[in-house]
Every structure is written in C-alpha cells, then in structure tokens.
Amino acid sequence: xxxxxxxxxxxxxxxxxxxxxxxxxxxxxxxxxxxxxxxxxxxxxxxxxxxxxxxxxxxxxxxxxxxxxxxxxxxxxxxxxxxxxxxxxxxxxxxxxxxxxxxxxxxxxxxxxx
Amino acid sequence: xxxxxxxxxxxxxxxxxxxxxxxxxxxxxxxxxxxxxxxxxxxxxxxxxxxxxxxxxxxxxxxxxxxxxxxxxxxxxxxxxxxxxxxxxxxxxxxxxxxxxxxxxxxxxxxxx
Numbered sequence: 422x423x424x425x426x427x428x429x430x431x432x433x434x435x436x437x438x439x440x441x442x443x444x445x446x447x448x449x450x451x452x453x454x455x456x457x458x459x460x461x462x463x464x465x466x467x468x469x470x471x472x473x474x475x476x477x478x479x480x481x482x483x484x485x486x487x488x489x490x491x492x493x494x495x496x497x498x499x500x501x502x503x504x505x506x507x508x509x510x511x512x513x514x515x516x517x518x519x520x521x522x523x524x525x526x527x528x529x530x531x532x533x534x535x
Numbered sequence: 536x537x538x539x540x541x542x543x544x545x546x547x548x549x550x551x552x553x554x555x556x557x558x559x560x561x562x563x564x565x566x567x568x569x570x571x572x573x574x575x576x577x578x579x580x581x582x583x584x585x586x587x588x589x590x591x592x593x594x595x596x597x598x599x600x601x602x603x604x605x606x607x608x609x610x611x612x613x614x615x616x617x618x619x620x621x622x623x624x625x626x627x628x629x630x631x632x633x634x635x636x637x638x639x640x641x642x643x644x645x646x647x648x
Contacts, residue, residue: 452634462622464579464638477635511578521567521586521628524636526578 424448425527427512433533434502441498442530444512451517452476453495454524455487458509470495471517502534537562539627541639549647554615556642558625559607567628568601568608569636574621582623583610615646 425446434440446453454477455467469477470489484500495512512527538561548554560568569584585592585599585608592599596615601608612619622643626636 454634462573462641464624464641466635466637469634471634515634521569521584521634523569523581523584526580528578 425512425514425525427510427527427530429530430528431531431533433535435535436502436504438502439498439500440502440532441496442510442512442532444495444497444527446493446512446514446525446527448514448525450514450525451492452515453489453492454513454515455495455497456511456513456526458511458529460508464511468495468497499532502532504534507532507534537565537627537629537635537637539625539637539639541625541642543642544640545643545645547645547647548615550615550617552615554612554619554644554646556610556623556625556644557607558609558627558639559605560627560637561606562627562629563603563606565627565629567636568599569626569628570597570599570610571624571626571638572621573624573641579624612644617646617648620644620646 428443452471454469458464467481468487473489486498489495509529511529513524515524516522541558566587571579572582573579596613598611622641625639628636
C-alpha cells in the first residue's frame, strides 16, 4: 500500500557515470516533483510535472533530465555525475490544483558520488 | 523569486515545555504555508498547513499562525514529547495550486526528557 515509492534507496557510483532514479505513486495524483536535499538538510525543488507535462524547472544543470512516461511515474536521469551531486533525492506527488494540496514524499534515494 | 528564512536552526526544550519556530517569506504572492516534519532518515511529512486567508490554525498540540502584513508565520508545539524530536521545515507556496514550494532551512528540535 506504498503511496510514493522510489528505487533505488541507495546509489553509490563514481564520477562521470550516468544513473537513473525511478519514482512511482499510486495515489492517483496528477502532479509529481523531484527535490534535492543536501548534506545540510536544505530541501530544494528541482522539477515538477503535471499530467506528464513539465511545469517547474528550477536552475538545475542540464545533466539532470526528468522523464514522465505517465502521470504515475517520474524518473530522474543524471549524466556525468559529479561529487556535488551527492545528496538525498526525494520524489513527491500532489493532487491537481486549484487548491494547494499536501505533497506526499517518497522515502528518498541517497546518492553518493565518489 | 521567493525566499524563506527559518529560525532557529536548532532548538532544545525540556519535555512538556513549548517550542516555537519562526519563518519569514519575501513574496507577497505566496498563499500557502505548510510545515513538514522529518525524522532521522525518513521522508518529510506534512504536519499542518495554513492558507493566506486564515490567521491561525490548530490541531491538537500543534498550531500555526500567519501574519500576512509582516510576511511571517510560526509553528507552536505545546506539551512537547520525545517523539516531537525531528527536523521541522516551513515552506511557502505560490500560484493557484501552490505547487512550487520554497522551503526554509529547517530547525532541528530536540526534546530533552
């Protein structure tokens, strides 16, 4: 009965590699997000998709590319990984506007780049 | 763009006492202010939220107040318990669905038994 799930939970890789993180939600939500939480716990939005359409694209290096094959899935692909990409990446989802709605977070993926 | 400042960064209180965390925001267009709790190694989870047309909201031991004129909002936890120990984040959301949330830096709350 997991609401928002992510795989993998941990990811250790070397600089220069390419990796993907997958996210799925079974809440029937229309909007999904990717957040980055750095070592100081700062939580910052990266991308948001609504019904497979990109609606928020913050200042993120173009090495990061989100993909939404359907409204229940939002994946994050990262090319040419750098040390500074080490962080916990959270996927989240929420209902369609018009009213502000709670964002449900996934368990997070801890990415370590060596 | 929106900027959210949160204070204090760490807070330690005795069990049973109250804890207050304060946030300020910069964008007057922001209309939604949630608070998330993140326990160690876990995901952030919503504990309470308030919309810009409301000044105060309470849910058992937790309350949030909003001052739109001053652009600040606060989280109040009364009768604190050890399980309240966590990192708390305030956020401000703008737009019709407030989908873009800008988070504060977080407050690590420790409840001492």
